[in-house]
Amino acid sequence: MKAASDYLSPRSLVEIDVRIKRQEVPFFLRMAVTKEYKSCESGNMATQEQFARGKPKDVLKLVKDAPVPRPAVDEVLVKVHSAALNPLGPKLMSSVPFPIARYPIVPENDFAGVVVDPNGHREWKVGQEVIGSYVQIFDKLRKGQGVLAEYANISTKFIIPKPPNVPFSQAAGLPIVGMTAYEGMFTRGKLTAGQRVFINGGSSSVGAMAIQIAKQQGATVVTSCSAGKIDFVKDLGADVVLDYQVSPLPFQLAKQEPFDLIMDCIGTIPVYRNCAKYLKPNRPYIAVGIDLHGLSTLQTMKAFLSIAASVALPAFLGGVPRTFGVFTMKYDEKALKEMADMLDKGILRVPIDSEYGWEKDDVMKAYDRQMSARAKGKIIIDMQREL
Numbered sequence: 327m328k329a330a331s332d333y334l335s336p337r338s339l340v341e342i343d344v345r346i347k348r349q350e351v352p353f354f355l356r357m358a359v360t361k362e363y364k365s366c367e368s369g370n371m372a373t374q375e376q377f378a379r380g381k382p383k384d385v386l387k388l389v390k391d392a393p394v395p396r397p398a399v400d401e402v403l404v405k406v407h408s409a410a411l412n413p414l415g416p417k418l419m420s421s422v423p424f425p426i427a428r429y430p431i432v433p434e435n436d437f438a439g440v441v442v443d444p445n446g447h448r449e450w451k452v453g454q455e456v457i458g459s460y461v462q463i464f465d466k467l468r469k470g471q472g473v474l475a476e477y478a479n480i481s482t483k484f485i486i487p488k489p490p491n492v493p494f495s496q497a498a499g500l501p502i503v504g505m506t507a508y509e510g511m512f513t514r515g516k517l518t519a520g521q522r523v524f525i526n527g528g529s530s531s532v533g534a535m536a537i538q539i540a541k542q543q544g545a546t547v548v549t550s551c552s553a554g555k556i557d558f559v560k561d562l563g564a565d566v567v568l569d570y571q572v573s574p575l576p577f578q579l580a581k582q583e584p585f586d587l588i589m590d591c592i593g594t595i596p597v598y599r600n601c602a603k604y605l606k607p608n609r610p611y612i613a614v615g616i617d618l619h620g621l622s623t624l625q626t627m628k629a630f631l632s633i634a635a636s637v638a639l640p641a642f643l644g645g646v647p648r649t650f651g652v653f654t655m656k657y658d659e660k661a662l663k664e665m666a667d668m669l670d671k672g673i674l675r676v677p678i679d680s681e682y683g684w685e686k687d688d689v690m691k692a693y694d695r696q697m698s699a700r701a702k703g704k705i706i707i708d709m710q711r712e713l
């Protein structure tokens with residue numbers, strides 16, 4: 327006997343609708359099919375929407391009758407099961423002005439869900455579980471797309487199949503931090519087996535992924551975190567852990583054997599400024615950004631000047647004789663698939679700090695936790711919870 331999913335193979339929801347109306351779907355399956363895609367068929371969905379520039383608590387609202395987005399030619403429509411927050415989300419929310427950001431905007435980038443309308447793309451099927459991320463940030467902001475919504479339309483370039491055994495929450499947490507760690511360690515850092523790497527901020531989500539993939543590669547990992555998170559990073563595989571609150575990291579690092587690579591997941595300027603003492607010559611210092619947490623405008627300007635001087639000046643004038651590579655991650659399908667496969671095999675995990683529902687209060691608690699910069703893994707929004 328055919329299952330409901332057999333009747334969900336047409337290429338679009340319109341086709342499903344036509345089949346139901348033509349009574350090609352048997353009566354006893356009609357309810358199941360209709361229930362699953364009820365919101366789509368009615369054309370409405372629930373979504374969080376950003377309606378102005380500012381902090382999440384001031385500019386987000388829950389809308390229960392937003393139109394289900396129509397996928398463009400290169401896109402499919404996905405029902406979102408889990409979404410993950412990133413520090414980037416609230417930073418963009420409070421900084422990018424109109425008209426670069428066109429309101430309303432659905433927040434956040436990373437998700438895992440199920441294809442409900444392949445929109446004619448034969449490689450994707452109705453019911454297929456996927457992992458994806460809106461990695462083209464300005465395109466996302468211009469189109470108002472995002473993942474804190476029941477449905478999301480996303481380019482087929484930015485989704486991969488989700489291994490069936492990997493929970494949606496783990497899968498949603500993977501894309502941005504996983505690909506950032508991978509790019510820093512391998513694409514840019516060229517880390518190989520037997521090398522020594524220092525990962526600054528091992529308990530950050532990027533750091534947690536970097537520790538694991540560096541260990542998989544056969545490297546020795548030294549990392550930093552605060553006292554309460556030492557067991558956490560050891561459990562991820564770190565060989566040596568430095569508590570950054572005990573004494574300044576450059577002093578502690580100068581006592582270590584020199585490193586082949588430093589991946590800075592925090593952007594701690596003194597760690598770069600002193601790195602000639604503990605990073606081998608001609609080896610890269612790779613940073614995901616510069617730590618500006620809690621700095622005033624004046625202090626921020628000083629921080630940028632300090633980095634610029636360290637990079638540009640010769641050593642005898644106070645410059646740092648090591649390259650400083652700060653980067654913004656690029657989508658890397660091969661890397662994402664490789665890490666999804668590692669999740670499936672149980673040799674990689676996405677640590678989850680906490681999971682929330684998606685009522686406004688829940689979402690605000692999730693953003694507060696994200697913005698605290700104290701999380702121990704990903705902050706996940708369970709989009710399947712009843713509103």
Ligand SMILES: NC(=O)c1ccc[n+]([C@@H]2O[C@H](COP(=O)([O-])OP(=O)(O)OC[C@H]3O[C@@H](n4cnc5c(N)ncnc54)[C@H](OP(=O)(O)O)[C@@H]3O)[C@@H](O)[C@H]2O)c1
Pocket residue numbers: 412413414502503506526527528529530531532533550551552553555570591592594613614615653654655696699700701702703704
């Ligand atoms: N360039 C890119 O493409 C890219 C991509 C992704 C993320 N990022 C950036 O990378 C950074 C990390 O992102 P994330 O998602 O991994 O952050 P996250 O998970 O929110 O990081 C929180 C963790 O950072 C640790 N931490 C905070 N300050 C620290 C310090 N000074 N030294 C050591 N650990 C510290 C905290 O531990 P304690 O409580 O122990 O301090 C906490 O466990 C963010 O600035 C983000 O914007 C950049």
